[in-house]
Amino acid sequence: MTVLPYPVAGWIFLIGVYGLVTSRNLIHAVGCLAVTQSSTYVLLLAVGYRDGGTAPVFADAPTDSRVVDPVVQALALTDIVVGATVTALLLALVVQLRKRHGTVDPDALSELKG
């Protein structure tokens, strides 16, 4: 197992943050938020990886076979559920904002400041 997945996870997080900071479109911004979240999937799966391990399903494998860590996979699944909820809710807010405000450009939203 190489160390490559760890810098990759960091890179994905930072590229998503960069996208959020420079975003000119709220739908794009919500997408960038989903990108930052995918860094957590990469990190979780990298942490649970075992060299030569197989999927942690013992239905068709002997119980002493070498498997990857099932805990992080459960965590990643929970994480995906959380991410889907957040993304769906934020996209719904953006759609509604487009209807009421007529724009999805964050620079055009200037009612709250100071």
Added chain:
Amino acid sequence: MDTARLLPLVVAVPLLGAAVLVATGRRLPRLVSDIVGCAFAAATAALALLVLFRAGHPGPGTYPVEWVGGWRRVGIVLVGDPLGAGLAALVSLLVVTVLVYSWRYFEEPPRRHTGSFPALILVFQAGMCGFALTGDLFNAFVFFELMGVVAYALTGFRVEEPKPLQGALAFGVVNSLGGYATLLGITLLYARTGELGFAQIGRRLDADGPDGLVLAAFVLVTTGLLVKAAAVPFHFWLPDAHAVAPTPVCMLLSGVMVELGVYGVARVYWTVFSGPGGLSHPDVTRALLVLGVLTTLLGAAMCWRQRHLKRLLAFSTVAHTGLFLIGVAVLTPEGISGTALYVLGHAGVKAALFACVGVLLDRYATVDEHELFARARELPEVGVLFAVGGLALSGLPPFASGLGKAAAEEAAGHTAGWLPALYVLVSAVTGGAVLRAGLRIFAGVGRRPGKEEGGPETTGEEEPETGGRLGRIPVPLLAVPAALLAASLALGVIPAVASAVGRAGALFTDTGGYRRTVLDGHAAAAPAHLPPHWQLTGILLGLLSAALAIALATLAVRRPVHTGAAALFAPVRRLQSGHIGDYVAWLVAGAALLTVLTVPGIR
């Protein structure tokens, strides 16, 4: 029944209530769905109080720990230590008052949606109670996200208007990003220790020495929690969300949700990182103290400069969160117990103030201090409640906010002699800002404020949240703030509360005791501690900050601000740009600052 068996119910009952409301809400009339919502919230409050009374009785004895389903290795563990159980009880009681307050509040929703508001509030309650009771880092993240997602939805509840949508989006993006940073940190801790429970991770970390990985994990986990706690520079979402959220939601956001972020930081530090394998006390004190001082000063300055009443109260919450962070940063049982009492008192007072602002909004369709000038003379009862709230916010004895402030500033004074002065100053400025608004709105004192030059500002033109403008004020809208202020007063006067909070603080900071209780089932006796109590210096400093608040308010209404002072604040106000990209950039800068402050932690 075994107390530990009650712990899962504190989380499950509100979720069940929400499910019932979602399933039947389409057919129920408004009144019935409100009653169902209140009943489930009140049942949860009763359960949380029962756990608190059984866990909080003085003398040696273990506090309840429940491994849901009996899975001890990576199972779901709930811990009812007195501080966590106390927070769950506070959350539940506040949820009940909020549901009573919103009884007559929202305009008649479309017929098939009557259950949606109480259902969302109940899910919010479940998330917050779960966060307060969990003994597991990953579950803490899940509850953190659960309360986050519901809070975004509640903030943008009035989807017909553009402002709430904008506030909810900033809230959602910044908080979710913080949550993902926390999850990265949790993953690093799992990679190091192979554990997810607070107690287990802490024990494994202490087996090895601290290193860069532990530091990175601490920074990442704390970043997410500090975003929730609205510490500077992670705070930008809070005023935008609070200014636009429906008033009952503001009461919950400001009253307990933000404070749960501070609780999370303290809980994670004391259970996971406080041992020899974690971070040293001086490093953490330095990091949290710097952030706390920045937060409280910026919050107080911005609070003073607001004319939008909800934003004013929101910035006052930022200022007080800074004080709470300072109380946690001194890392003593007295600091924790003083802060816990301060949080209790503040929750009642701040929720009461928001409730008063809600009455103004529904009667006059504005929450702008200048537009409301002298218009609310016809509402003397609300004016009295508002003024009492302002005084209690400034730390006037014998309110619980006053006793908590006195105890926290006493504890902070042992770390740095100038910290009590900061407590007095910030309480006076935030209380003074509320009193100033009260004098103008309810008494019409001073001159009508004119247009000020001084950078960007948000005015307070809003849509009322009831069907039309209110004529007569319904009883719940007055009874709720009165009850909240009375509760805040009672908590400060009853000595049993202070001694119970003192014991809770001592148990909270007893890392070894927590780990033995959770993992080995040993009884934890509270170590020696000094419960918060009224002392002459505390009373005098409380009276001083209340007097200062009155003086500031009187000065402000008599002599409107000079343009010089306004120009001084303009650059600070410009930072609050309302732009999501800016807020995200500040979040990253804040994480970097936190790293720099804790980096000597690698020994």
